Amino acid sequence: MFLVMKFACLVVYALGIAGVVGLVHGPLASAGEILSIVLLGVHALELLFAFRFLHRHKGSMGASVLLALLFGLLHWAPLARQPKA
Numbered sequence: 001m002f003l004v005m006k007f008a009c010l011v012v013y014a015l016g017i018a019g020v021v022g023l024v025h026g027p028l029a030s031a032g033e034i035l036s037i038v039l040l041g042v043h044a045l046e047l048l049f050a051f052r053f054l055h056r057h058k059g060s061m062g063a064s065v066l067l068a069l070l071f072g073l074l075h076w077a078p079l080a081r082q083p084k085a
Contacts, residue, residue, distance in 0.1 A: 043071070
């Protein structure tokens with residue numbers, strides 16, 4: 001289920017980028033751009049809460065922050081369930 005939701009996030013971001021560069025026009029482009037900005041904003045706010053879990057990611061902290069910005073709860077919720085090291 002998480003994989004499908006992560007794919008949906010990527011589709012929204014791709015649609016937003018396509019709208020900005022002019023590959024998509026009309027209401028679909030506007031909706032994609034607005035939804036992408038809202039999604040990134042919500043995920044940025046989530047970072048305030050989830051930052052304490054991001055160090056549990058196997059990769060670097062920078063990669064974990066980037067993944068949290070892109071996927072939000074889908075990235076940090078599994079990390080929060082892991083036991084403390």
